[in-house]
Amino acid sequence: MIELKNVQKSYDGGATLAVANTSLTIERGEFLGLIGASGCGKTTTLKMINRLEEPSSGEILVNDRNVVDQNPEQLRRNIGYVFQGIGLFPHRTVAENVAAVPRLLQWSAGDIRARCEECMEMVGLPFDEYGDRSPSQLSGGQQQRIGVARALAARPEVVLMDEPFGALDPITRSELQEEFKSIQQNMALTVVMVTHDMTEALLLADRIAVMREGVVLQIGTPKELLNNPSHDYVRDIVAMPRRRAQRLEELMRNE
Amino acid sequence: MSDNLREQLLLLPAYFQGHLLLTLAAISMGVLISVPLGVWAEQSARVKRPLLAVVSIIQTFPSLAILALVVALLGGRIGFLPAFIALTLYSMLPIVRNTVTGLESVSASVIDAAKGIGMSPNQILREVKLPLAMPVIVAGIRTAMVWTVGLATLSTLVGATSFGNYIFTGLQTRNLVAVMVGSLASASLAVGLDGLVASMQWLLEKRSEAADSARLKRIRLSVYGITVIIVSLALYGLIPKPRADFVVAGKPFTEQYIMAGLLAQELEEAGFSVEQRLGMGTAVVYEAIRNGTVDVYVEYTGTVWANFMSRESNPGREGIRSGVVEFLEEQNVTTVGFTGFQNRYALAMRRDRALELGVTSIEDLIPIAAELSAGSDLEFFGRTEWFRLRDLYNMDFADKLTFDVSLMYTAVAERQVDVISAYTTDGRVAAYDLLLLDDPRNALLAYDAMILASGNAAAQPEFMQVLDTLVDSIPDEAMRQANRLVDVDGESITVALEYLRGEMAKN
Numbered sequence: 220m221i222e223l224k225n226v227q228k229s230y231d232g233g234a235t236l237a238v239a240n241t242s243l244t245i246e247r248g249e250f251l252g253l254i255g256a257s258g259c260g261k262t263t264t265l266k267m268i269n270r271l272e273e274p275s276s277g278e279i280l281v282n283d284r285n286v287v288d289q290n291p292e293q294l295r296r297n298i299g300y301v302f303q304g305i306g307l308f309p310h311r312t313v314a315e316n317v318a319a320v321p322r323l324l325q326w327s328a329g330d331i332r333a334r335c336e337e338c339m340e341m342v343g344l345p346f347d348e349y350g351d352r353s354p355s356q357l358s359g360g361q362q363q364r365i366g367v368a369r370a371l372a373a374r375p376e377v378v379l380m381d382e383p384f385g386a387l388d389p390i391t392r393s394e395l396q397e398e399f400k401s402i403q404q405n406m407a408l409t410v411v412m413v414t415h416d417m418t419e420a421l422l423l424a425d426r427i428a429v430m431r432e433g434v435v436l437q438i439g440t441p442k443e444l445l446n447n448p449s450h451d452y453v454r455d456i457v458a459m460p461r462r463r464a465q466r467l468e469e470l471m472r473n474e
Numbered sequence: 475m476s477d478n479l480r481e482q483l484l485l486l487p488a489y490f491q492g493h494l495l496l497t498l499a500a501i502s503m504g505v506l507i508s509v510p511l512g513v514w515a516e517q518s519a520r521v522k523r524p525l526l527a528v529v530s531i532i533q534t535f536p537s538l539a540i541l542a543l544v545v546a547l548l549g550g551r552i553g554f555l556p557a558f559i560a561l562t563l564y565s566m567l568p569i570v571r572n573t574v575t576g577l578e579s580v581s582a583s584v585i586d587a588a589k590g591i592g593m594s595p596n597q598i599l600r601e602v603k604l605p606l607a608m609p610v611i612v613a614g615i616r617t618a619m620v621w622t623v624g625l626a627t628l629s630t631l632v633g634a635t636s637f638g639n640y641i642f643t644g645l646q647t648r649n650l651v652a653v654m655v656g657s658l659a660s661a662s663l664a665v666g667l668d669g670l671v672a673s674m675q676w677l678l679e680k681r682s683e684a685a686d687s688a689r690l691k692r693i694r695l696s697v698y699g700i701t702v703i704i705v706s707l708a709l710y711g712l713i714p715k716p717r718a719d720f721v722v723a724g725k726p727f728t729e730q731y732i733m734a735g736l737l738a739q740e741l742e743e744a745g746f747s748v749e750q751r752l753g754m755g756t757a758v759v760y761e762a763i764r765n766g767t768v769d770v771y772v773e774y775t776g777t778v779w780a781n782f783m784s785r786e787s788n789p790g791r792e793g794i795r796s797g798v799v800e801f802l803e804e805q806n807v808t809t810v811g812f813t814g815f816q817n818r819y820a821l822a823m824r825r826d827r828a829l830e831l832g833v834t835s836i837e838d839l840i841p842i843a844a845e846l847s848a849g850s851d852l853e854f855f856g857r858t859e860w861f862r863l864r865d866l867y868n869m870d871f872a873d874k875l876t877f878d879v880s881l882m883y884t885a886v887a888e889r890q891v892d893v894i895s896a897y898t899t900d901g902r903v904a905a906y907d908l909l910l911l912d913d914p915r916n917a918l919l920a921y922d923a924m925i926l927a928s929g930n931a932a933a934q935p936e937f938m939q940v941l942d943t944l945v946d947s948i949p950d951e952a953m954r955q956a957n958r959l960v961d962v963d964g965e966s967i968t969v970a971l972e973y974l975r976g977e978m979a980k981n
Contacts, residue, residue: 291592292594296591302586302587304582306584306588308587309581309584323597369591
């Protein structure tokens with residue numbers, strides 16, 4: 220579904236590489252987690268997929284079409300995008316926010332309305348109750364639910380997520396994680412999610428790519444990463460969730 | 475008093491209309507230019523700094539200077555156009571600055587989201603940034619509007635009609651009722667327009683509310699109604715009125731208001747229609763008569779000699795007269811004739827103070843000048859006449875203060891200064907019992923009042939016939955008394971004009 224071929228990105232004409240010679244393939248319906256510390260190149264990699272950043276060299280294919288050959292605005296309208304800042308339009312109602320992409324795609328008013336109701340239902344904020352509200356009247360968790368609804372409104376096959384749950388409190392975060400995972404599975408969405416939270420990646424992703432200094436160190440399923448880390452860095456970052464899980468298990472056994 | 479008020483209120487519709495048209499036209503043009511400039515500046519750092527610097531510099535220019543500069547740049551054109559351009563320039567800073575600030579303050583995450591969902595740069599600007607910046611932009615427009623309404627009063631000085639007509643005429647003829655009416659009218663217009671824009675903005679924000687309450691509908695209807703009325707009132711001024719046969723002009727002091735009234739009455743009685751442009755600055759009215767926007771006004775030989783011919787010598791009264799007439803001829807301005815009175819500068823002291831110091835002429839001041847303080851109008855100490863006086867008598871005063879004319883007379887009357895640069899036909903000279911000092915060394919120029927006509931008007935024999943009756947018809951004393959009626963006794967220009975015509979009929 221998404222293919223990165225020898226992609227490089229440099230912001231200083233090649234002196235340093237934000238993303239170095241990266242190749243990745245993401246299958247249709249797959250959930251890929253991109254993980255690493257701040258500045259490791261994971262967000263840049265994500266943004267190159269919908270051309271918010273342009274690669275310095277290499278190719279990116281979405282649905283077998285090179286993204287460079289597509290109008291960037293058209294491309295983005297067909298790819299859902301959710302990020303930590305949420306960025307709901309404060310001058311529009313909640314329903315108008317959800318309707319943003321279908322409106323850009325010039326759907327009919329009836330179709331837009333029906334799809335808004337559907338998407339808001341899906342994220343648990345019914346249209347009749349929340350549609351006319353202003354985003355500022357929603358809690359942080361509700362705002363990100365609307366962010367997700369907006370990203371899904373135009374029925375994209377691909378959704379890009381940049382630390383979407385990072386700013387939420389832990390309880391709201393895990394609620395939203397679980398709900399989003401089930402939506403993703405029901406709709407067979409292809410998702411690339413950037414995160415620095417290894418637990419989140421392990422729980423949600425089908426496969427995880429670990430990045431450091433612009434290089435993908437290892438790609439694999441959560442199980443492979445936990446059991447066969449190919450690199451000290453990977454071992455280190457899976458160690459914490461592993462220790463926590465063991466500790467929780469002990470606690471439960473002792474009861 | 476109530477007669478005076480009624481007289482002033484009769485002028486209100488015309489002044490209101492002029493002021494409104496000027497303000498709305500300038501603000502609309504200001505918005506049309508400044509908002510796009512602000513958008514451009516926000517997108518390009520290279521544009522932003524120089525643009526903000528330029529509009530800020532415009533703002534630091536004194537508003538009068540901007541008006542005068544625009545008149546000069548338009549080749550001496552007066553009236554609506556220069557005032558409109560100057561006010562437009564003045565309205566730009568708050569609008570440009572608030573547009574830039576408003577756009578810059580739109581949260582980055584909202585813009586990221588707009589980009590991320592596939593809005594084009596144009597859509598982001600139109601649908602996200604501008605709507606979110608709108609409250610800040612409107613605040614800038616409101617600031618500009620209040621400034622513009624206030625500044626529009628100054629446009630009277632370049633011959634555009636506004637509430638400034640009340641204020642300048644009132645200040646110069648000591649008619650406080652006129653000043654009050656003008657100031658209150660201007661202030662009310664500022665408050666009213668500001669409120670109107672505020673309520674439009676409020677309605678715009680309420681637009682998205684699903685159900686229109688009956689109250690909201692009523693408010694919306696009345697705001698739209700008022701807007702339509704105001705705009706049509708302003709536009710009404712654009713309907714060309716039948717052009718008057720002649721335009722009579724005058725400068726902003728009592729004698730000039732009386733003389734302009736006299737010229738207008740004489741022409742009207744001969745059957746011509748006349749438009750009056752009063753309270754104009756000297757340089758402005760002179761340019762206007764050269765290019766024919768003004769047909770007739772009263773000027774003084776010394777002013778032409780020193781200001782427009784830039785002469786520093788003093789060839790005496792006759793020498794100046796002939797030099798000036800010849801010069802004006804070259805400028806395509808016809809000298810119809812001299813009115814008979816002279817309004818010169820003269821150094822003047824309180825009679826008791828002069829007696830006490832034993833002074834009757836400027837020569838007597840030489841040994842004591844260094845201990846005296848002197849007051850002048852806004853110009854005198856900057857004129858070549860003063861420099862010549864200083865050199866010819868080889869003296870200077872300890873203090874030199876400049877005043878508004880009426881305050882200058884008050885200052886000498888109340889002994890705050892010893893000597894002032896009085897006007898010889900000013901009624902206050904007699905009222906305050908001032909002694910005009912002789913000038914044996916001929917430092918000060920002659921200022922014969924003369925009627926000037928544009929080349930176009932002078933070509934019409936009927937026009938010249940009417941004005942010929944005014945030549946040599948007003949002695950110094952008659953003019954002084956007419957001025958005194960206004961400046962000292964608080965009578966209206968109309969009363970002074972009647973008196974003057976009565977005196978003229980006696981001869």
